[in-house]
Amino acid sequence: MGSVLIFGLFSFLAIASGIGIILLRNPIYVVVALLSSLIAVAGIFFVAGAELVGALQLLIYAVAIAVFYIVVISAVPWEKAKKTESHYRFEGTISLPIVLLLYAEMILVFALGVKASPEGKFRAFIEKLGNTEVVGAILFSKYFLAFEVVSLVLLIGMIGAVLIGRKESQTYEDDTP
Amino acid sequence: MKTIPLEAFLVVSMVLFGLGVIGIAARRNLITILMSLELALNAVNIALVGADYYLGSVHGQIFALFIIALAATEAAVGLGIIIAIFRLKRVESSDEIRELRG
Numbered sequence: 658m659g660s661v662l663i664f665g666l667f668s669f670l671a672i673a674s675g676i677g678i679i680l681l682r683n684p685i686y687v688v689v690a691l692l693s694s695l696i697a698v699a700g701i702f703f704v705a706g707a708e709l710v711g712a713l714q715l716l717i718y719a720v721a722i723a724v725f726y727i728v729v730i731s732a733v734p735w736e737k738a739k740k741t742e743s744h745y746r747f748e749g750t751i752s753l754p755i756v757l758l759l760y761a762e763m764i765l766v767f768a769l770g771v772k773a774s775p776e777g778k779f780r781a782f783i784e785k786l787g788n789t790e791v792v793g794a795i796l797f798s799k800y801f802l803a804f805e806v807v808s809l810v811l812l813i814g815m816i817g818a819v820l821i822g823r824k825e826s827q828t829y830e831d832d833t834p
Numbered sequence: 835m836k837t838i839p840l841e842a843f844l845v846v847s848m849v850l851f852g853l854g855v856i857g858i859a860a861r862r863n864l865i866t867i868l869m870s871l872e873l874a875l876n877a878v879n880i881a882l883v884g885a886d887y888y889l890g891s892v893h894g895q896i897f898a899l900f901i902i903a904l905a906a907t908e909a910a911v912g913l914g915i916i917i918a919i920f921r922l923k924r925v926e927s928s929d930e931i932r933e934l935r936g
Binding site: 658660661664668671672675676678679684687688691694695698701702704705706707709710713714717718721722725726729730732733742743744745746748749751752753755756759760763767788791792795796800803807810811814815817818819821822 | 837838841842843844845846848849850851852853854855856857859860861862863865866868869870872873876879880883884886887892893895896898899900902903904905906907908909910911913914915916917918920926929
């Protein structure tokens with residue numbers, strides 16, 4: 658019963674922060690709302706028993722990525738963004754019924770009574786060994802190739818970010834004064 | 835052990851994903867578009883971890899780890915592109931980028 662209560666609290670916090678992300682005007686406030694939403698999602702992970710994913714969510718998302726966004730926002734002068742409109746009102750109004758249709762579809766699926774089949778094959782191992790150990794054992798045996806490919810993707814992304822973000826006028830045709 | 839139903843995870847995930855989609859469509863600032871994208875990725879992670887909690891498995895958590903790693907890459911490259919666009923064109927709104935050739 659207590660876990661349901663904590664889950665509801667974190668879900669409410671996540672959804673309220675999500676509404677803040679799409680409605681707030683100032684980019685700094687949006688970053689703070691994103692940070693709150695990420696921490697609430699990490700709380701949902703902890704309630705669901707995924708300690709490793711929750712800890713990595715806190716470490717990578719809530720620390721690294723959020724600080725990265727704050728650094729970029731403070732490095733770029735955004736005076737113009739505050740003067741102009743912060744939303745597309747027409748496009749937002751159009752996308753709202755599409756998303757509501759998505760929600761109606763979800764309600765329909767649950768009303769038709771679609772259920773996943775419970776398996777519980779790993780539950781005994783998880784209870785015996787602990788979540789992190791099981792995740793590590795499967796990650797480094799069954800998904801080892803995917804793990805290596807992700808490391809390559811991270812390397813390529815790092816090289817790409819350095820190449821795109823560097824200051825060199827020969828790379829781009831810079832017409833602006 | 836299973837006190838929270840799977841449907842609760844899926845509902846939270848779907849609501850957050852819808853909010854992210856609205857943010858991507860309705861936001862004008864480039865950085866806030868990227869932040870809405872992060873929200874949508876997080877919603878997918880909630881669905882995967884919730885299915886794991888229901889099934890008693892860990893495969894969804896492994897995919898959530900992959901999604902977190904790829905989201906970090908996406909944030910780095912996307913913010914690099916935004917800074918390059920800002921440095922070259924001095925724009926920060928997505929409707930001011932009209933030309934293909936800079």
